[in-house]
Amino acid sequence: MPQFLRFAVGAALAATTVSLAAQQNADQVQSRQIFAKVVEFRTSQGNAQVPAMANYLEAMLRDAGIASDNIAKLPKGETVGMLVRIPGTDRNAKPILFSAHMDVVDARPEDWKRDPYKLIEENGYFYGRGTLDNKAGVVALMSTILRLHKEGVKPRRTLVFAFVGDEETGLDEADGTTRQIAAHPWVKDAEYAINTDAGGGILAPDGKPIIYLVQGAEKTFATFQLTATNPGGHSSRPRADNAIYDLAKAVTRVGEYRFPVMSNELTRAYLGAVGKVTPGPAGEALRRFAANPADSAAADAIWGDPEFVGTTRTTCVATMLSAGHAENALPQKATATVNCRIFPGVTVDDVRQQLSNVVADPKIAVTVVGAPFASPVSELRPDIERAIAQSIHKPYPGVALSPYLESGGTDGMVYRTVGIPTWASSGVFIKPDEMFAHGLDERIPAKSFYDGIEHIYDLARTLGGA
Template sequence: MTRSIRVAIGLALATTSIPVLAQQRPDQVQARQIYEKVITFRTSQGQGQVPPMVAYLEGVLRDAGISADNIVKLPKAETVGMLVRVPGSYRNAKPILFSAHMDVVDARPEDWKRDPYKLIEENGYFYGRGTIDNKGGVVALMSTILRMQKAGVKPKRTLVFAFIGDEETGLDETDGTTRQVAAHPWVKGAEFAINTDAGGGLLAPDGKPMIYLVQGAEKTYATFELTATNKGGHSSRPRTDNAIYEIARAVTRIDEYRFPAMSNDLTRSYLGAVGKVTPGPAGEMLKRFAANPEDSAAADAIAGIPEFVGTTRTTCVATMLSGGHAENALPQKATATVNCRIFPGVSIDDVQKKLTTQVADPKISVKVLGAPFASPVSELRPDIERAITQSIHKRYPGVAVTPYLESGGTDGMVYRTAGIPTWATSGIFIKPEEMFAHGLDERVPVKSFYDGLDHIHDLAVALGGD
């Protein structure tokens, strides 16, 4: 998973400071214990640790009195997903889905300063693989279920909590746990979903909150493989037809192409809101583009800012190269992998055709890898916006709340494609430069972790109806 909140912002305009965490409540103590335990599971692909983690979570739920008929497991190869249902009193009302993923990108302990599979609290942060992506979300779901169970809360709407086992690797697989969840009778036909795996607030360098972002759309993730083939030969007899040179020229041509600027209501709202709290020329360009997407100067300026370029156009970038089979032989094959993040409304076929045109070499094939798919935009509904805003303003009064387009990919893509409008909101505030999901020293502010717990609980109560 990648979060599009790495925004280069200088001085904050907001005046609200982060309050000091009060003495912990019993539910916070319990959540911290669960957090500490789930971080120890190395739930990356090939490790086989998702099933043991699910067994642990199921045990906690059963000990709390959640009945077996409200828990279902969805196996897939070495991993597994889990659904937990909190039945509502309105039987004819559509259910509401809450989602988090349990798997993580692998972390090699020898590369980290701290053990990535041990929760370490240090200098106001929780460190460990998955602390923010997305075991914090897993704990938020667990905490919400346990709090509602202990308080005897019976919502009007049935709430279904999904624990996904392969978000990092299985989004485009027909039997992935997310797709199993979307097709399950408890979930199919859900009115909407709340995804904990994206969305969040930005903190300025001085720790003040600046803006809160709600993910309402995601770009299509598609990978293309470019291949040049040749009969090869001896390296002592070089020729002008060389597969490596041909693939190099093809990649260079792709690098030279810039997809046209695009926008929709969601991205204009997002860029305009972020522009208001971004000082200097960058903020001006964001506001200009939001006001007039035909402003080519603003679009060109934004294209030079990696944090925002993905919000204004389709992007394709070479990520891998491979070629040749021996140091003393002319290459018989060379390949380049090009990863594209495609703006909503643009088809995968159109991007493939554009890449083929840009390569301009009939000897090079351009093939789509896997089975990528596009998902629609979920326009932020007034009732969803109101519930999220009310929750955020409990802790950060007055902070602006705006939807945004995710340049990466999450389970929300699958839910939206299945006809379930989805909004991602974690309740977590963090400085952009401290976002280390998928990287070394992944961390989350301690205060933000506990805020995230309350945020998801707030939404479950407000949207489920108590």
């Protein structure tokens, strides 16, 4: 899941000031309290804690006076999705969907400097698993619902808020909570969706805003297995062929291969916009590629930048290995898991065939895991762009805005495949080197957390026609 665009602001002094100031605002004080509680739920796969978190959120909503017939639970195995509806006054207007996910990638407390399942505020940052990906988004939805209800707002258009239970694990499952949400009567006719799980701004090293990015497309997420098999035997009698050695050669070839350079109108616009505000050789390479995608030197320079490496081509990387069955036996099987992020327009089977060609060993089987799917591009509509810009320009006046292609994967893929155009916009900014989602010491600066809450509230009021 999510890449560098799951964002947070990185200026510690400013974040501390905003955090203290926010304590004067009852809505933001409440948001921080909710944030502390939801981080405590270990909502990773295998812990069965998503239903407990959903029950907590539901109880808070009912205590606030949200009618039970405007709350729906969508169970799936050990997890659950939840929908909350604010009915609109115009029955002919299509609803708008807002989305966030409750589940997280697991964190082992013994590996962290701080308890990952306790919200810790330190030096202007909130630390904890999910603070960035995506429990800040969950709190933004909750805060918006509670505020609109408290204010007695009657939007013209029905607003539906989705709390997904398995974004990190169930995007390709037919009964996953995102697919259940997309098919629900409240959602299936939605005109479009706003996803909190991506989109955001880039900060320069000095903390100044560079650009704000709205996710309008995602690469196809596909996993392949490279498998070598062998008759094996006793370890005291080595063979000339060995499943582990065969697999190691295949994985090395995959690691050395670059897929062809590709671009589309969205990626060229994105790289060109970022290039205009990026100084030095990096900005020059981005501008040159945007003007001429056949510029191989510019493409090579972009390939070396981890922030943009996935924007110009399909990428595949080995992520897991499994081999052998006993320390004193020759391996009968060795398997590598290779995760690919496929550029729009390229099929999964094309990538599988190319991996087979790169491996160039008939003893290595290349197979697709699961049933990956591609999603279409959502071209940024003028009304959506205006609403996002209006909100972003409150804390960051005049900052440029651009759509972009997400190298990671989010629930937006599912919504787009069923015909719901989706744009991801979190409302928060970050320095690219401060993104720790899925990793150690995940954090979000306090200012980013509060900015994100205000952003989703702004969009709900503006787009909903409050």
